[in-house]
Every structure is written in structure tokens, then in C-alpha cells.
Amino acid sequence: MKVKPMNFTIPYDPLGPEKVIIVKEPSINLTGFLVIDNTAPGPGKGGLRMASNVRVDEVFRLARIMTWKCAIAGVREGLPFGGAKAGIKADPKKISPERKKLLIKAFAEAISPFCPQNYISAPDMGTNSSDMDTFVKTIGDRNAATGKTKSLGGIEERRGATARGLLYTISYVLDYYDIDPNECTVAFMGFGKVGKPATRMLYEKGFKIIAVTDSQGGVYDKNGLDIYDLIKVKESYGTVSSYLNQLKDAHPNAKPITNEAILRLKKESKNEKRIFIPAAIEGVYDERIAKEMVADLIFEAANDPAKNPETYLVFHKRGIININDFLANKGGVVVSYAELNRLLQPETLLIESVERVLDRILPVAEDRNVPPRMVALELANHHISEKMEERKRLRGY
Numbered sequence: 001m002k003v004k005p006m007n008f009t010i011p012y013d014p015l016g017p018e019k020v021i022i023v024k025e026p027s028i029n030l031t032g033f034l035v036i037d038n039t040a041p042g043p044g045k046g047g048l049r050m051a052s053n054v055r056v057d058e059v060f061r062l063a064r065i066m067t068w069k070c071a072i073a074g075v076r077e078g079l080p081f082g083g084a085k086a087g088i089k090a091d092p093k094k095i096s097p098e099r100k101k102l103l104i105k106a107f108a109e110a111i112s113p114f115c116p117q118n119y120i121s122a123p124d125m126g127t128n129s130s131d132m133d134t135f136v137k138t139i140g141d142r143n144a145a146t147g148k149t150k151s152l153g154g155i156e157e158r159r160g161a162t163a164r165g166l167l168y169t170i171s172y173v174l175d176y177y178d179i180d181p182n183e184c185t186v187a188f189m190g191f192g193k194v195g196k197p198a199t200r201m202l203y204e205k206g207f208k209i210i211a212v213t214d215s216q217g218g219v220y221d222k223n224g225l226d227i228y229d230l231i232k233v234k235e236s237y238g239t240v241s242s243y244l245n246q247l248k249d250a251h252p253n254a255k256p257i258t259n260e261a262i263l264r265l266k267k268e269s270k271n272e273k274r275i276f277i278p279a280a281i282e283g284v285y286d287e288r289i290a291k292e293m294v295a296d297l298i299f300e301a302a303n304d305p306a307k308n309p310e311t312y313l314v315f316h317k318r319g320i321i322n323i324n325d326f327l328a329n330k331g332g333v334v335v336s337y338a339e340l341n342r343l344l345q346p347e348t349l350l351i352e353s354v355e356r357v358l359d360r361i362l363p364v365a366e367d368r369n370v371p372p373r374m375v376a377l378e379l380a381n382h383h384i385s386e387k388m389e390e391r392k393r394l395r396g397y
Contacts, residue, residue: 010035010060015067015384016083017060018044019118023110030088032107036118037063037083040387043116044084045070045333047124048107048135048145050100054087058282065303069326069333071380072357078383079337084119086111092126104131108138121145122336125193129154146336155339157346158332163198164347165331166301167205168354170275173297173323176362184273187211187262187295190280191218191240194301194329196231198279203227207275213259214240215280220257222268226250263293273297278305290314300325309373316371324373326380327357 010020016037023032033056036044046066049059067083088107092100104127111119121135122145132145133152139145148154174181186207188199191214203209208224216239219225225243229250233242244254257265263285267274276295278284282304285293290311298315303325306312315322334353338346360379365372 008056010057014388015064015381017063019114020056020060021111021114022056023107025106025110028102028106030103030106032086032088032103032110033059034086034111034114034119035060035063035084036114037067037085038384038388039082039084039118040384040391041070041078041082042080043082044119045079045081045122045336046083046085046119047122047147047332048086048088048104048127048131049124050088050090050092050103050126050131052089052091052094054089056087059085059087061282061304065326066333067384068377068380069330071383072326072376073330073334073337073353078380078387079333081120081333081337085124086119086121090126100131101134104134105138108135108144112139115139115144116141119144120336120340122332123147123193129159143340146339147332148339153339155335155346157350158335158339160197161335161346161350162194162301162329162332163201165334165350165354166194166198166277166299166328167201168331168351169323169328169358170202170299171205172355172358173299173321173362176358177321179273179297181205181207183271184208184275184297185210185224185267186275186277187265189213189259189262189276189278189284190302191230191234192280195277195279196234198277198301199227200231211257211262211265212240213257213262215259217241217259218257218262219243219254220262220265221251221254223253225254263289265294267294275299278302281305283307285311287311287314290320291318293320295320298322299328301329303329312371312373322371322373324371324376327361327372327376330357 019036021034063083063085070081071078073079129149132148136142136144142153147158186209211220218240233246273296275297277299279301284305286307334350335346361375365375
């Protein structure tokens, strides 16, 4: 039998990761990963994604983001969660529902010794509430995941929570910097689980959405897109660009745009304030692209869109306000906390979390003339260090 080596590198620092679990089940061609980064504040919280190209180093980076996100997401302090992430190598669009269920069940069985004491799952890219039902049924504990259907203890507010948290964040930031929403135009990269509802919510609030892309390209209209029509064609034909073919008579000014071009889409006037929202994959921009991007504000609905931390310094030097991933997209984990604890007012908790966290970070970042992410990281790491010291005192090591 020929042995195939698995080559990967995962960095390690005092925060973690605590555990890296690789799941292989050749009989059903299953490969999966679980990275539990840090559990000092509580069980590692993070979604289970399914994608054909998911990698263990990617899962680690996302687990670390969850560690930071949970550390700052509470109203008065961090949520009682650590950070973790899981991934299964498979394309959910190309496999049957039966095979998807089989893979999730087998993966859940393999990691069951760690759930929910060390890992609590949730829907992520390529997975949904029905998949979480499969997960918790396999584990035998409803607390092993959030984002379940209502029949297994899920809550309606969990659906779209990340998008709603993003909306509250945008509203708070615009008000803080005294920016008129009527002067803003919005460009979205990504029109999926977060991008679609977030785009609709902003549209219903009166924002002008001028460009939207998905993995196949996108559409641009300087006068604004009809998001209701865009949602219809995306759901009917599978792509954002179908807006051009199917509705060209209704929207004659709409033009095609690529994912590369949306980053550099020129403004129509000096007073226009451009909001750019990456809501899809990681690794969207680096230092070079950051020097060329056309944006006044960036709200990172996607995790890990910057290829390196130095990118945020470039944005800051250019005067671009960047609200990074674990600040902008924490709505899901906040409402997950409400689901697990059966809180009666999850939306109030979400709004308070957004306001209290930004209220702690934006003034400090402004006074020190540093990117908000730098202040957020300091607060997160300080919280985690305190929890690690508490754990050390309790268990003696």
C-alpha cells in the first residue's frame, strides 16, 4: 500500500491550538479536521464548514479568529466560549443529501469525545441547520451545536444573525463618524449565507447597493441595483450575473463586473462614501491591493479576508475605516450564546454587544491613531490571558 503524506504547517503560540484532530475514514472517503484553539474561557465555539478545498491550516486560522471573536463579543466581557473550527473536505453542491448526511454523521462520531465539553459546532459555509440536527443527534447532546432547527432547540433569531449584527455595526460606525447613509454607496463581494440577507437589509434601510458579485462574477449599476430582483434571479438561476440576462429590459443600465474590478470601482462624485463588504472567501486583499482599493469604509462580513496583518496598516494610512472580521461579523456567536442559554431577548443582547464593543474600541483607536483591529486584538488577548491564568490557578497547571 502506497502511503500518501499529509503536508501542512500550523503555527503555535501561548494561546494555542490546544488540539488538532484529523479525521480519516477511507470506507466513505471522509477527510475532516477539527482545531480546538483555546478553551480557557469555555468550550471552543466555531462552525463546521464543508468545501472541497478546505485545509487544516485554514481551519486553524478560522479557529483563532473565533477565539478572538468570542473574547470580545460579550456585553461586559467576553462570551464564555473559547475558539474552534471544523471542516469536511467535500463539495456540498456536488454530493447527494444522503451522502452529505453520512459524512457529517461519521465526522460527528469521530469527534464526539470532545463535544460539547471542548467543541460546540454551528452552521458555516456549506452547512445548514439540518446538518446541525444531524450533528447533535449523532453526538447525543443538543448542546453540541447551535443553529439547529426549532424542533431541536434552535431559535428563529439565529437565522441571519451575522447579517443583522453587520447591519447594527454599520449603523453604529456611520453614526460615530457622522457619515450620512444617503451619501454612501455599497459594494458587496459575496451573495451567500451572509451576503444575501445583509444586502437585503441594507437595501430596505435605504442604502444604495451599486455592485454585487459571487464566485461567477457580478453586476454593477451606478444608479443602484434592485436587490429584490437580484435575489430572485440568484435563487432561480444560481448566479448574480443572471440579473443581466434575465432582467436586461427592466434594468438597462446594469453592467457586468468582476471580483477584481469591484475592488477598484471608481466613485461618481467627491461626496460619495464607498462602503465595501467582503462577504465570501478569505484572502481577498493584501498590501498591494489595499493601496489600490476604492473604499472609505470596509466591514468584513467574511472571516480572514486580509492575507496578512500589515494590510490593515495600509488601510489605516490611507484613511480607510476598516471594521475587521471578528468585530463586524460576531452576530452569529452572540445569538448562539442566547440559543444555548435559552435567553428570551437575543436581539437585545446582539444590539448591546455591538454597541458596547465598538464603544470600547473606536475612541481608543482614534486617540491612539491606530486601526480598530489593533485595539480589538489587545482587548481580546488580555481577556484570554486572564482566563488562562484563572484556569491555571484552578487546576494547578
